[in-house]
Amino acid sequence: MSFDVARVRKDFPIFEREVNGHPLVYLDSANTSQKPVQVLDVMRAHQERHNGNVSRSVHTLGTESTERYEAARAKVAAFIGAGRPDEVIFTKNSTEAINLVAHAAGQLLALGPGDEIVISEMEHHSNLVPWQLLCERTGATLRWFGITDEGRLDESGLDELVNERTKLVSVVHMSNVLGTINDVSALVARARQVGALVMLDCSQSVPHFPVDVRELGVDFIAFTGHKMLGPTGIGVLWGRFDLLSEMPPFLAGGSMIETVTMGRTTYAPPPARFEAGTPPITEAIGLGAAVDYLTGIGMDEIHRHEQEITRYALEQLSAVPDVRIYGPASPAGRGGTVSFGVEGVHPHDVGQILDALGVEVRVGHHCARPVCVRFGVPAMTRASFYLYTTTEEIDALARGLDQVRKVFG
């Protein structure tokens, strides 16, 4: 059956509500996505019927919970083309997944002065600050790719930037501000040449288009459940199993051990080694339900719909006087996240007036301050789309911007 946005929207109870007397126009999915009833039902049913702790109980409820939790892991693994479920580690969010790698892989690499870590100017703070801290701890040097005027990764200095001193490269797969989708094939090939590990921040890519970790040829990816129709509190680190099995633990405690004596401890194999303490069980199962929902519709279909919406939004926004779009101007090589400025009006004021009309957008530096600095502004307004976004919602945004210009004109 072909993609039908009206039918999709019926699965999302939140679209029945109004905001400030207007129908909700939700254009902030890059921030967090809305949840379909199919995900909410699975989570509620789990709590009502199957709740027990995982990986430690012999009783029926514990067994059912463990089966469901591990089934969610297998669903996520299949969703991203992982070789085996054990390569999927459940974390709190993308941030924790990246911090896990910065600590555990950082220790495995035995970094020191002279070693280099490479990121980009396009990163969310979550793929920037953990590497700054790692460099502070070890004396390694942090370097980065710049951004071109068109909002793409500037790979002109690739061979110099990624060199024999480079131990790890971590870049964003799709920018949460510019919408740019980074083709990382050249970067990965160069990293392989010099023996550096590669991590991708897939927080904005895995929810929106098909991602296959084997095709990408990288070592680690991070993403988060709440941006892909799942709940908050559940994120994913995928890593190559041979690497994960060499890495030391990050957080320590229950569930991650093999044998404990008062003197020392040996650790469980991955993924348990990296899942200390009771995990977010219901949330993991909810993420599994979200993966089922997305798979049922088809990631190719979702991507195609978002490309159409993005094309329409770029056209409509370009037609509003005084609006400047940051990032790629055409839908090619970009996703459904569009940041812009309204000449003479601060994004906070843009966002406030849009909210009064029921249009929910994000304003500020989007946890990626260097991107704003790169384009010479303290903040931007961002509209971001998903499988449930309609052209009528883009029209509401454009009308709202007319209102903004009236108030501040």
Added chain:
Amino acid sequence: MMLDGLYQDIILDHYKHPHGRGLRERFDGEAHHVNPTCGDEITVRVNADLSEISYDGLGCSISQASASVLHELLQGRDAHDAGEIHQAFVELMQGRGQVEPDEEMLGDGIAFAGVAKFPARVKCALLPWMAFKDAAARAGVEVGASPEVKA
């Protein structure tokens, strides 16, 4: 529209035609404050006798208009009066729209009464006032107790 309470004409006037904007060369205390969630920034400079209060910043209409109103209300006052006005403004902003503002004391500042109903914007309005307080302290002037900034 609901926004009438937020974007009063007085606020938009101060935003479009700010008073006292631009940093003076001579000062005794300076403070630079940022709102980490939105990136708004302000620098405030004061003389020890509060005869000069200047500022410069980047930010939304609420934070920039608030700086303009602050300049108008506090420049040339003594430390005691400035402290009272400062406290009254902070109380107004933290009052969730329940505080009746004193026009005699707050002048154009009463236009911000509506901002107090928008918790996400209270920090914008308070940004210059908190920077002023720090700048004054560095110039050796105490302007009242440190309020707890919420939201």
